[in-house]
Structure formats: C-alpha cells, structure tokens
Amino acid sequence: MAVKLSQEQVGFYRNVVSFTKNDLEDIQNTIERELSGVKERITKLNGEKESSRQIYDAICQRLGMENEFAKMEEEQTAEVDAKYGDEIDIDVELDDADLE
Numbered sequence: 001m002a003v004k005l006s007q008e009q010v011g012f013y014r015n016v017v018s019f020t021k022n023d024l025e026d027i028q029n030t031i032e033r034e035l036s037g038v039k040e041r042i043t044k045l046n047g048e049k050e051s052s053r054q055i056y057d058a059i060c061q062r063l064g065m066e067n068e069f070a071k072m073e074e075e076q077t078a079e080v081d082a083k084y085g086d087e088i089d090i091d092v093e094l095d096d097a098d099l100e
Helices: 007-063 068-087
Strands: none
Touching: 007 068
C-alpha cells in the first residue's frame, strides 16, 4: 500500500529525480568523451607499434636473427589457448555511438 504524499513531497521527489537524471546523463557523457579519447590514443599507439614491429621484423629477417617478439607472441597465444581453450567469451556492451 502506497503512502499518500503531500504536493510538497511530490514536488521535492520530482526535483530530486530530475536532478539525478541530469547528473547521470552528464556522467555518461563524460565517460563517453573520456573513452573516445582513450580509444583514439590506443589506435595511435597501435599504429606506431605496428610500424616499429614491421621494421624490427624486417631487420631480424635481414640479419637472420630470431625475432623475440614473434616468439613471445606465439608463447602467449599458446598459454591462453592452453588455459582457456574455447572458453573465452568476450562480453562487450555496445551502444549506438559505438556502432557509428
């Protein structure tokens, strides 16, 4: 059974709901802006990493040296496969902004 609220109480709670909703929207917008910046930075760093990796790979091949990064990558992949096999299930929550 609901308690009867006075008009003053109803007004107060509606104001709180409105304020809280705006606060949540502002926080979500801030999170999205921050994530966008981080994603851009990671994309840039991955590009730089790939460029350096290609140079390193080519030099190792040219000198007949073992490529320690390729070996480490293979070992890490094997470890993950051995530990998790087909159990890896990545659950990513996307919203419309992520799909644009």
